[in-house]
Amino acid sequence: MSTLLYTGTSQSHPIRRVQAGPLTALYENGFLRYVKLGDDEVVRMIYFALRDARWNTLDWQLTDEQVEIGEQSFRISYTGGSFEGVTEIIRWQAQLTGDASGRIDFGLEGEVLVPFWRNRAGLCVLHSLAETVGRPAIVETPDGRTVEGIFPESITLQQPFQDIAVLRWTLPHQDVVQLSVAGDVFETEDQRNWGDASFKTYCTPVRLPMPVHIEPGDRISQRVTLELVNRSAEERMATAQQLRLVRPDGPENPLPVIGLCQALDTPKLKTDEVTQLRRMAPHHLRIELNFGRPDWSEWFTVGLSEAKKLQAEVLLAISFTDNYPAELDYLQQAVSWLGVQAWAVEVFSLTHPATPDGLLTAVAEPLRALFPGALLGAGTTGPFVDLQGATFETDRTDYLVCSLNPQMHLTGDWTVIENKDAHADTVRSMQALLPSTAIHVGPVSLRQRLSGVPTNFDTDWPADIDPRQPSLLAAGWFLGSLASLTSAGAARVTFFDTKGGRGVIQGLDAPLFPDRFSAEPGDVFPVGLVLQLLADWKGAVAKPIAFLDPVQGSALWLTWHDRHLLVLANHSPEPQTVDLGEWPVTPAEVCVLDEITAPAAIKTGTLPPVAPFAETAITLNPFAIVALMSA
Template identity: 30%
Template sequence: MTDDEAQNLFGTTQPPAPYRILRAGALSARLENGNLRYVSVEGIEILRAISYVVRDRDWGTLAPRIEDMKVEEGAEEFTVTYNAVFVNAGATLKVSTRIEGSADGRLSYSANAFAEQDFETNRCGFNILHPIRDVAGAPVEVEHCDGCREKTVFPELIEPWQPFKNIRALTHWPAASIKATCRMEGDVFEMEDQRNWSDASYKTYVRPLALPWPYILPGGQENQQEVELLVEKNTTGASSSQTARHDGPVTIEVGPPAGMTLPDIGLLITPEESEPALNSADRLFELKPKSILLHFDPTTHHDPQFWGHYKTLQDIYPAEYDLEYVVAGEGDLDAEFEELARKVSDSGITLNSLAVCPSVDRQSTPPGSDWPECPPLEDIYRAARGAFPGLALGGGMFSYFTELNRKRPPLDLLDFVTHSTSPIVHAADDDSVMETLETLPHITRSARAIIGANTSYRIGPSTIGMRMNPYGSRTFDNPDSERICMTSDDPRQRGAFAAAWTVGYAARIAAAGIEKWIPAAFSGPRGVLTAAGDDFLPVGRAITELARAQELPLHVYKVSDERKLAALGFDTATGRAILIANLTSNELEISTAGTDMLGPFETRWL
């Protein structure tokens, strides 16, 4: 791939991490950055990943320097050895690793960590990821550290807290013919449901969150851990429906009308971006969003001129203007909301709705931590109602589904519930970001289980870059346009990657009955415009196509491999339209089963 092609696709010329496929008989795994991904037997995915992870005090993932890697591979076995060097705040951690796989279904990954001096970390050790496809709701046997065994299931709805603790081994049945046991040694492990953050996995990780963090690995001491996987022919009768994955044409099949339309599409405008948004306001008429989401945070110093920018923008472009307000909550709530109502009235802005979220709730409260002081949500909502009578009122979280799942609002005081998503909380490589689309139906089902069928449901902003970091003190700068976690400025927002991801997002939430969706900001690093503001980025053109279809009846298209392709169909006045996004960086062969309405077309990134 040339630099120009990479720039167009990913918004950066930085290449993705290289990898190689390891094979031992029917066992295979992808070796990438020293870790294993897509551990499979006979083409059936057993584990999504086994990784040795070191995180800093802001839960940022430290990138290791890999040294002395050696790979030996034969027909029946493979062995990988290397050293990984992690540096944090001037301290160094050296990890010696060994990976062995054999054709009899055995895989081991051991790590011996040595801190040259005291090394601070929030987490240091193995993460094991089980996939969610055909695993959510399926049987699992948990062996605990005391030797007792528990027969249960992987959570069907997204579990807000750890579903399993004190884990020594997990046994599940990826297919009717396969039993897989993953054993973890060297520390106490527990599991979290990573679907909370839109990761397509259940994560079993080292060191319980109830223990203090950050913590110190003492200088001069070793820490040894090991993960062992044994895959056997299943004789117990327990099974799941997973079948082997095969390459080949992706089939698109036309199904029945969906009986609904897309959510109303909006764009976010913050005080910092209000002036650039105003300068490019004419572009809104091309994109035609139904709503504009305005943001105001009184705990952050903003030039008060942004209220005038908001009003002028509304005068130029008529739409539904919704305000999300961060509640300071440091004094009298009635007085705080009366002051907000005065600002809105003085600006002349006409609001369609108001969503509120306490400032302290933008920071996550992990398991085992004390909840921060916060006015009761009932008091916040009543004060908002009093200052804005008759206006639709929303609650929930301005951060992610995780926080909504852990702190559920009193629904009888709200007209709608909202939350955001970001795909780069835990991993930022291209595959992991696209895999988050797989989780969206799980999130929307779980959200509906919380808020019920009659409360309106909104999602967004749902950009690749993080709007905030609930898990640390900041989002991370990205001056070199890299693929990194927890940055507010992801380069792929500027490439065709974001366009494809956004169409894939629309396809995965289309049938969820969502009222409004904010897929991007208007301008800025998470926006739809070029830096100069004079043209749309690819994601802007994709959202323009989605916005044009907002009121058109949706038509169901069944895609044989939703990991590779997203498709949305619409009934138009002249026939039927289809919007297709290639979710890979490769050319795809497409087969249109049962219909010739598509005709020939070029497969490309949108």
């Protein structure tokens, strides 16, 4: 039960700590994560992937693993395969070594077994943001040239480094790191474009023609080598206390208004479900009015009824086809018949990644006339990258919007958690695109939403439902995402669906895939319980606070007049103790949502009872969420 509650699945891979001299890392399922020198993250991950012609990452299975771990070194070898369904496409052989000098080597050999169209096949290295953003780097190219560059602060579509044979950069404590690559031409991209908290150095430049057809017998041979080429005089060890609160520089920002999405293709909200959701006090309900769906008017009517029951404002997310003049007429007739009042209206195009200027020009005035006083938003239902190159006029739109999810590239638990920290970068880059304009982010979800595509729940598992939705991990991720968005000044945020596999409650209907989705009728998911916790804090101001290692935990500190609320999330599968010296509020009360209290709270739909608290430290159980409130 605990594993399902923690992460929504009983499947896991063993995690081993390895060391290469002064460097430490975690080894999991064939890949290296969190290569560190003391507390500095040297690289986030070294891995490989096979991606098809549509950029889907194929499943990976590891076999014949041999692991030798010494005090200052390691040697790992294995065989594995990349699979499309049950068909093995490439058979891989890998060897990972680390020695006492601080050198890590990852060699990879692959043999193609069946014909396949690929966009990428081979090694990738992820670079964390905290140790790279704004820092200079030097590239040595395969032809011997030296090129100086910088890890950009704002999100950029242009690759910051190209034609890499060697990439060298300096860590915060002046240690110089060198990454050498061989077997292909490598370059670096800014993954924040897709909501990832990293830069990625990868094989096969995107400027080359793709997809590429590979044949049986084709071979891939690549290698990356990571080493310290210049150590600082300062000897450092990793901080023993991982969950250490710090007070970063930054403004105190209002907590964004928080709304939910209408759950399409699910039964209408029932009375008891409305009662559960109203405890969370969503500010608005996002109603997706998609003219690409023949049943748009039916779901429009249902959404308006549900918003009224929830006492939530109406946010209309309207996706037009190229036949938007006729669709405007249909909308005017529906609004006249239903008597719609909207708080905000968002304009999107089903034929363009971002709202085209011509569409916004054509529909802005009629929409403002149809919904007097409503805010008008434009942008994209996709990730930030869809806004790159788009233009918006401030006199036609009141705010800019895009969506976020943490799984555009990889899907593991660590990936989900670490990518929440890119959400602040997304907001700041949106502000740079349209200065002095409010920023709305949403939908924010665990997986990319299949916007506008009717879901057939009678067939395959829907690609936008994540089995971690009813878990404590998802609740902690929500808290971290909200804290990141708040720190950058997002004005409004729309998170998950009201109910179902993408929702904050299960609803009274059973999960459609009970063997893969650990929930029962009537359950309120942990993320819904955290929303309940925040329901009384509308209008609060967030003070800057974070954990030294944000992958291990998230924190949100709210103040409202003389009241204080500190919410902490442990993202680790291990208990973590937090020193509360940075939160000097006593006396206080504590509410704990963890493996002990969550099962009952999920069934009753109410938060665990509070208890008096007057300690200077608190221990968080695995994946726990703890709220400290001024008494």
